[in-house]
Every structure is written in C-alpha cells, then in structure tokens.
Amino acid sequence: MTGKVDHAAARAAFERALAEDAREFGNFFLSRFLGLAVTYPDDDTCVVELDVHDYMFNPQGSLHGGVIATVLDISMGHLLNRRVGTGMTLQMETKFLRPARAGRIRAEGRFLKKGRSINYLETRLTDAGGALLAVANSTWQLLGAAGPDGAPRS
Amino acid sequence: MTGKVDHAAARAAFERALAEDAREFGNFFLSRFLGLAVTYPDDDTCVVELDVHDYMFNPQGSLHGGVIATVLDISMGHLLNRRVGTGMTLQMETKFLRPARAGRIRAEGRFLKKGRSINYLETRLTDAGGALLAVANSTWQLLGAAGPDGAPRS
C-alpha cells in the first residue's frame, strides 16, 4: 500500500519537538511532536487540540488509535496535575466511535471524582464539526504532593 | 524540569521512519518511528518488541501511556489482520501495572474469541526481566465483509 507521508509536515513536527529540551506538563517531546495545544478554560476542564497529520496514521490511513489514546490520556492527566496533583494512570478505557482523517480535533477532559488518593476522569474527542470521535475514562492514583493517605510520597 | 532527550536516538528513529514510504501492517510511519519489530511466532500470537527511548516519555520520565497503548493496540490489530482480516477497534481497555524506563519491552497479543464480525483480543506487555508492565484487551469489528453499518466497507 502506498502511504507516503507529508515529509515537510513530519519534519517540521520533529524539528519543533527537538528544538526544545523541556519535559514538563504541556511541553514535552511527544506533545511537541504531535503539535498539542493544552489549555485550561475553567477549573474543571483541560482542552487538548491538534491538527491531524498523516505521520500519525495507522496502516488503514486514519488517525492511529494509539495517538488518540495519547491525546485523551494527556487531556485527563494534565487536568489532574493542574488541579489536584501529579498522578499515575491505573487504567484507561477508550471507545473509538468514528475515524479521524484530517482537520483540527479537540479532546476535553473533566473530573468524574476528585480524591486525595484515587481520582476518576473522563474525556471526549470531537472533530471540527463537533462529531464525537472517541471517549475515554480513567482511574488515577495521586503521586508526589500527597500520597494515597495524605502523606508525602516523595 | 530538564528532560533533554537523546537527540541522536530520536533523529535516527525519525530518519528511519521517513526513509521509507510503506504504509502497511508491520511497516508504517509510527511503527518505524517507534522501532517496532512485529513477528508472528505461531497462529495465535503476535509479538511486538521495541527499545524504550526517552523521546517516548511522559513528563514524569517514563514510557508514556499513549505509547504503551499504541504498542498494545498494534499487537492485537496486527494479529487480527494476519489471521482473520482487517478490523477496526471498537474499544480497548488498558491497565498500567508498572512504569517502564529503559530496555527492550515486548507485547504479546492473542485471541480471546475469533468471529466473522466481532473479534476479541488481549495482550500483555512485559519488560526484559519478564515483569508485567501492562495488560489490555479489546473488541474489534471486521471490515471488508460488512462495515459497521452492515454495508460493505471495501
């Protein structure tokens, strides 16, 4: 199957990713390589937006499920980090409703339940026309600032 | 946070990905960028192996959950494609048991149930020492014969 990716777009993404050394929430190699724009429009929401490029495709020529999972994961983990504390994903369930092939897409993460140890979040991915592409929800355990019982972890 | 990635390793991965134009199972841009080796040791198994590099990290400095999801997804979707037919992931659930920071890791996908329409698969990700890093399972609908709405897809 021919699947020549847009070399200029892929190279621009790669050089953008390598041009900085930051590894922090909102700005790390993968987030720069995928061209993610991370914003927090209100206290309960994290929005992650990106333009779909063909270097992100699966063999069938649509956005790879793993890239979708990456974007959805970030929309939840970044919200948790911003509002409660850094956590690790215990598990994540993702439903793939429609394929994405082009345009700007947007994930919107929200809390289902905040906690001092266990936190639950959910997120939805939509295309530029508002069609629902994927949903996910996940379970997180807080690290760092406060351990599972409120005691410092590190 | 300092998170300077190994530029040489990242650039080698990127140039390897861009040097070919194939977009097929086992060989597409993302699989080349992640350095995936996909093999089928027997009729019921697909193994995906890769070396962990820091350009795959999350802000905390371990393998990003989205990269893990990508590798796990491929170990199931490639097996389905090889043994039954091309499918689309309806959903996937992933549990993250331990972080991965270095070394060669290995996902092993297997069938839970084959079907002419719906197929169920599972997979496990282990490190070089055999420790279980993540598990996932997923539901797939075959394309080709009949698409998601009963109409032929291809």
Add this chain to the structure above:
Amino acid sequence: MTGKVDHAAARAAFERALAEDAREFGNFFLSRFLGLAVTYPDDDTCVVELDVHDYMFNPQGSLHGGVIATVLDISMGHLLNRRVGTGMTLQMETKFLRPARAGRIRAEGRFLKKGRSINYLETRLTDAGGALLAVANSTWQLLGAAGPDGAPRS
C-alpha cells in the same frame, strides 16, 4: 459477621418477582426482584430507579457491585431496545465512585452513538442527593437485522 437481612423486605421482593410470569423489557424476574422502575423521559434517555435493600448487599454491607452493574446494564440495554432494537452487550466498563447503603438510587442511560450494527451507550448512577455513585459505558451489537456473524438472529 452479622448481616441479617430484612426478611420482610426480601420476601416481599421475591413474591412480587414470582407473582408474574412476564419476561420482557421492563418486566422480568430480576427487574421485579430488584424493584426496578424503568421509564423513558425522552427519546435519548432511559431511567432506572430502585430502593436499596440489604438483600442486595456485598459482604461489607453496601450495594453489591454486581447489582450496580445489573442496574446500569439495564438502563442502557432497555434504551437501546426501545429506540433502536434489541442488542447484545459486547462489553461494559464500570467505575465505582462511592458506595450506596440506603435510599432511592437512579441510573440514567444515554446514547453515545447509534448505529445499524454497533451502538455505544453510557450511564450514570446517582443517589437521592445527586451524588455520583457509578458510571459505565458499553458497546452493543444489534440483533435481529444481523447477528454477530452476519446471519439473521431472529
């Protein structure tokens, strides 16, 4: 551990369940035994309500996760049956946010995506005060038109 259930309540539930022979959506043995009230307030919603009783408890003395799963499943499957057609659950993921020990609880099922073959639904369980107890979402394949292997089911 002492866990004497309210005999009168349990017996009333059982006799109510056995007093009728219907096995249909909204009215089958388990729905009568659990005292479920199933309503469809609008085209996109199915509400299932019940009073929590101690014969539904787990060993720790709160509503058993399996009973929660039953109620959540029904709020989605009944909506699908009412608005699209009878389906079988391919999978379901449930998150348990808070235990329930008493009072009237309410599950509200909605569509994530309707389809001629695959349908996605979600649901939320709340207590009388509106606190979120559990969420679930699920993937369904329609029966009737075409079964799981493309052959008519009924």
Add this chain to the structure above:
Amino acid sequence: MTGKVDHAAARAAFERALAEDAREFGNFFLSRFLGLAVTYPDDDTCVVELDVHDYMFNPQGSLHGGVIATVLDISMGHLLNRRVGTGMTLQMETKFLRPARAGRIRAEGRFLKKGRSINYLETRLTDAGGALLAVANSTWQLLGAAGPDGAPRS
C-alpha cells in the same frame, strides 16, 4: 413474551438465602440466592461455580449480564480478601463472549498484580464444556488491614 421461571427452583434458592443470617465472604444473601460455591484451589486462584437457572435471565432468555458481572466480581474480590485483604472495586471491565442458558458455569479469578494499596485481578467464566463465556479484569484499593501506604485504615 412468556418467560415463566421455574418456581420451585427460584423458591428453593430464595429460602436457602433467607435461612441463614451470615454476611461474610463466601456466604451472604446474594451468594446463597445465586447458589455460589466459592473455593480456593491454590494460593493464586478463586473459583466460583453455579448452576444457571431461569430466574437469573435477561428478557432475551439467557443469563443476565449483571449476574455474570456479579459472579466475576466475586471471583476476584473473594480472592483479594483471602490472600491480601479486603478491598473495594475501583473499576471493572467485562467482555461478554457467548450467552449462557443452562448448566454449571465456573469463574476463575487470578491476580494480575498484588500491591499494598492497588491490586489488579482478572477472571474468566467458562461453561461445562470449557467454552469461554466472559472475561473481566478489575482494579481494587485495599481497605482495612493495611491502607494504601501500608498504614492501618480502620
């Protein structure tokens, strides 16, 4: 739809459930009502067996998904309680592979990962012929003996 359940079987199950007051692991109202036999053949396994009866059916006349979820949940939660400590289910994902209509079925729960706070378990449900009916896995947080950081919780 006619769906007259076997009154004698249902009544025997109910009276068996009500005849005892125990509410403990392996013996509580729902476990007695469903006729569950819970055993621990080795350190890493919990087996739950039951005979399928029509009082456990969904409107379509097969074992209700909620009853399946109940049995699978118990096969994991009882194992955790026996080997590590009492926990609460944070989430559970269930895949329904084949319907069950009669006979003796068997769920076999196992650990994916033990932990002082978070524990992961999986389970498989098979019929008398060994056919795989359903699989589930789940995430648990320990209560009681040891809190999430090894400190007593209660």
